[in-house]
Amino acid sequence: MTTHAARNDLAFRIAIASGKGGTGKTFVATNLFYSLLKQNIPVTLADCDAEGPNDAIFFPGRPVRSLPVTRRTPVIDERICTFCGKCRQFCSFHAIFMLPVSRVIRCMDELCHGCGACLYACDAGAISEKEVQMGELNVFSVTRTARIVESRMQPGFPSPVTLIKAAIREAGHANTPLPGHSVLPGHTVLLDAPPGIGCPFVQTVSLADYVILVTEPTPFGLSDLKQSVECLQTMEKPFGVVLNRAGTGNDGVNEYLDKEGFPLLMEIPFEREIAFNYARGRLVCKSWPGFQHALVKMHELIRRTYGNGHHQR
C-alpha cells in the first residue's frame, strides 16, 4: 500500500501516531512543536484528530482564520425521478432510501460518502448536488514562523478523512501564508494523527514523509505498536519509536525494538509532575530544558536522514 497523491508543497511532514489512544501523541506533538518554534525553525502543527482536536489548548489564542470544510451530497427531485432504482444500485454505501409506491426517495446524509455515483447513474436528470458542512479548519498563529491548523469534525459524520486531507493541504501550503507570516519552503509540518489503524490513521500517515510512533511499556502498548508497525511497513514508511512513561510496566517494547532493529528515538520517563503539568494544559518542555533539547535533536536527526521532503515524489 503506497500513496502517490500529488504533492504541491515543499514541506517535510512528520506524523506523530500511535495505535493505542492516550499514549502521548498530543503530548509529543505539542512539545515538539514548541521546541522547534523556540529555535525559530519554521513549523506548522496540523491536528488531524478531527474527532477530538486538542492541540490548540496548549497555545492560547483565537483562530486567525476559520475555513468551513464541505462535502457534496445528492439532492433528489421526486417530481422528476422515475424510480428506476439505478442510483440505489450504484450506491456502494446503501445511502439511497426509496419507496417507489409512495414516490419517496432520499439520500441518508449520515451514510453518504459524496462519491457522485448516483449523479452519474441517474438518466432522468433528477439528481443534483449541494454542499454540506462536515467540519472546519481553524488556523492559529503562534509566532511569525509557527502556525497550528486544527481540523474539527461536526458530530454525526461517518468519516473525517476529507477534513484530514484538507488540514494537511492547508498546513503544507507555504505559498499561502498568513499576513505577516514567513512560511518557508521546506518547513516542517507536524501531523498529530488520529488514534487507531483505520482509514483516518492511514490517510494521515500516507501523506507523511516520516512517522514517529508513540507507545507505552505495557502489553496493550506493545500489541498496538506491532499493529501500527505492520501497517507502516506495508506502506513503506520510515518510522521510529518514542517510548512514553518509561520505567513503568515491563520491558516488552524495548525487547521487541531490539529484536527487530527498529530505532528507539527517545524514552520519556514517567513522573507524576509531568502528568500533572500536562493535565493542566501546560507544556512540560517549558520547564524542562533537557526535554526541549532532546526534541530539537530528534527533529534534526530525522530531517538530516530523510531530507527535505521536496525531492520525494
Add this chain to the structure above:
Amino acid sequence: METAIISGKGGTGKSCIAAAFASLLNPVVLADCDVETANLFLLFDPLPEETQVFIGGRSAHIDGTLCTNCGLCMEYCRYDAVYLSDGQVAIDEANCEGCGLCSRVCPRQAIAMVDNDKSRLYSGSFRHGQMIYARLAPGEDNSGKLVGLVREKASALALDKQIEDILIDGPPGIGCPVMSAITGVDRVVIVTEPSMSGLLDLQRLLEVVNGFGPSTWVILNKHDLHPAMARRIESFCRKSGIAIAGKLPFDPLVPEAMVHCKSIIEWAPHSGVARELKKIWNTITNQTDNNLWKHKTRVSTPD
C-alpha cells in the same frame, strides 16, 4: 443487560475498567468493540472457538491488459485515488473509498471492485464467560459495521449460553464506531480523566450520547493527578445532570496487573482501587435497575 464502556479520549483506562467489571460479573459476555486496536484478549487469553471473515468494504483494481489509459476514471474519482504512474493509470489504495464509480465509468470494464477480506471476528470462552473480539485490517473502512457485528455475535452468545450480562468495551472517539457501540444499550459508562483534553472530549462525547438516551454514568479515573481539574469535571457533570458513578485514584497496581495479564480485581482484590470499582459497579447496577423498574411499572399502568 447491556453496558457499554466508552471514552472520547484514548488511554483513560477504559479497557482496564471493562476488564475489572468483567471479573466482577462472572459469567459475562465480553464484547471488545475497539476493533481497530483490540486489547482485552491479551488479558483474558480466550480460547478462539470460532473465526468469521468480515468484508470491510471494497477497493478498485485495474487490469492493465484491458486499460487504455483514457483517464475517464481519474476524471470521475473524487478521492484522488486514481493517478498516473509512468504514464499508466493506477489506484492509490490509501485514498480509495471503494465507491466503485471508476469501475462504472470505465468503457473497457478494466476496473474490478475487490472485497477487502482481511478483517476477522473471533469468539470463544474465557475464564469469566464468553468473549468476542475483532481485528480490523489496517486502513479498512466500516469499523462501525464491524462493531455492530461484534455486538450481534455477543447477543447471540448471551442467548445461547444463558448469560444475562453483556459488557461492551467501546472504541475511542465520537464517530460512527462509537455510535454503533452504544445504540440500544441499557447503560453507558464514560471513563474520563482530569485533564483539559479529558474534559473537552467528555463534552463532545456527551453531545453524541445524549441523542441515544440510555442511563449515562461518568467514572473519573486518576482523579488525584489533578484535583482542581477533577473538581471542574465534577461540577460540569453536575450542571449537565450526568451522575458520577465514582472516582478512582492513580495506582501503580493497575499497570502492574495489566503487565501480569490480570484485571485489577484478579490481581489485587483487596486494594483500594478494586474496592472502589466494586462500589462503582453496585451504584451503576442498582440505580439503573431501579430506573428500569420504575419505567416498566409506568408503562404497564392502564390509563
